[in-house]
Amino acid sequence: MSRTLVLVRHGQSEWNLKNLFTGWRDVELTEQGHAEAKAAGQKLKALGLKFDIAFTSVLKRAQVTCQHILDAVGQSDLETIRNVALNERDYGDLSGLNKDDARAKWGEEQVHIWRRSYDVPPPGGESLKDTGARVWPYYLHDMQPHVLRGETVLVAAHGNSLRAMIMALEGMTGEEIVKLELNTGIPIVYRLNADSTVASKEVLS
């Protein structure tokens, strides 16, 4: 029984590089981002992983990352489900603003609260808790059944949508999850027990 779940944050995007709040804006990967996604695929290939299904968001930085990984493991045509539930946290009115400009305008502390508190949403956007309220039901209904059937599942998504999944998978508190930073293009390989709890976790950094 494989029961393997691989989570990967997309490679560096143009707006990661420019230090802009991104959220649901549909931006491209940088050259480095493409390279990170390909390297993630090579790491998964080296583990000998073969996927049964892949899931990604409706945003191209995650979709392209997903495709690079599937190409690297020799599964370019694998069934891939795209769903808005896996999108990045919606940054609302902050989307497109520079993070340093925002600190200058609203103060370091306020911007940190918007970025890394668990349940305080940025103006017009989602908190991490709000993001979890769409990610976790989607995981339970659409992804977890594949894993529990013994399949190997790839999820290429975003820093905060993956944080929301990790929090629930590992039973972390809101305080614990906001301290966890996910690097771009680094696969996290979970093996699950039959009762859906985590048996092991390996970060392929």
Ligand SMILES: O=C(O)[C@@H](CO)OP(=O)(O)O
């Ligand atoms: O801008 C965003 O959408 C996210 C991820 O890049 O940023 P943050 O680090 O603030 O969660």
